[in-house]
Amino acid sequence: MTMAYRVASHARLALGALVLAAGMAACAPTSVSPPPMQVAGSVINPPAHGDFGHYTLALTWQPGFCASGPGCQPDQPKAPLIGLHGLWASRPQPLIAEGVPPQRWWAAGCDIYPGQEPAAPLAVSSETKQALDQSVAHLTHSLADHEYHKHVQCFGIPAETFFHTALDMRTVVAQSDFGTALQGWQGQMVARDAVMKAFHVAFHTETDRALQLRCEHDHAGRDVLTQLWFTLKRERVADFPRASAFFRAPEAQDNCPAQFLVPAW
Known part of the structure; x- marks a missing residue:
């Protein structure tokens, strides 16, 4: 499945502080809803093809993601446990009107539009590159490059702005009570x-x-957690992580069984 123009400046996105639960096993909620993020406007309202309905924030459970399929490279960092896969826009409205099925959009992404730029190294700062190297799974080919060129470039969002946003959203989840519970499991x-x-x-x-x-079989044949896909309303993504940001995914893609392993390194 599946998502350059330069802006004058890219301010670091300010995240509201999240209160962690004292008891990880209890998974106790905080009494006050977490404050919303300050999300870059060019991500909420991209310059091109902005008439889509929702985003999917795709995060990886790194030990499971790297233990399934072809696996990760030997230099894969062991932290953080929750990594970034992508932030995917759903089909723009003209594609829906043309009858393009979601599966074709997931497979093609930006390549569905003619004239896309060939893959090239990401135009991001050294700070952002370091954060991506730490948080994105190390595959044979750069996953961050793939994500930008397949899922983002046709929307006109600069890579620096996009990855600042996606990385900060990953941090929100990892530092939430939910992320703490997963780490405890x-x-x-x-x-x-x-x-x-x-x-x-x-x-x-x-x-x-x-x-x-999302679950897959690891190399020992066990059902293991590999990914977490959060569906967010495009017009309310700035509310994340508040409840008003969340949206019911139109397509059912949860494939985990009733019991599965949350693997460790």
Whole structure:
């Protein structure tokens, strides 16, 4: 599945402080909803093809992501445990009107439009490159390059602005009570219902399919958590992580069984 113009300056996105639960195992919610992020306007309202409905914030559970499929490179960092995969826009409205199915959009991404720039190294600062190297899985080919060229460039969002936003959203999840609970479960078999309850409590939302869990078989044949897909309203993404930002995913893509492993390194 699947998402350059330069802006005059890129201010570091200010994140509201999140209060972590004292008891990780209890997964206790904070009594006050977390404050919204300050999200760059060019991400909320991209210069091109901005008439889409929602974003998918795709995060990886790195030990599981790297233990499935072809795996990660030997230089894969062991921290953080929750990594960044992407921030994907849904189909722009003209594609929906043309009858383009979501599966084609997921497969093609920006290549569905003619005249896209060939893949090239990302135009980002050394600070952002370092953050991406730490937070994005190390695959044979650069996942960050792939994400930008397939899922972002056709929307006209500068790479620096886009990855600042996506990295800060990853940090919000990793530092939330939900992220703390996942870290406490590493190495354990967990119930899917327990994970979903932890999400709903931490983010004060009852929206169905706002989070979809992705599992794969690891190299030992076990069902392991690999990804976390959060669906967010495009016009309310600045509210994230408040409940008003979450949206019911139109397509059911959660494939985790009732019990699965949250693997550790």
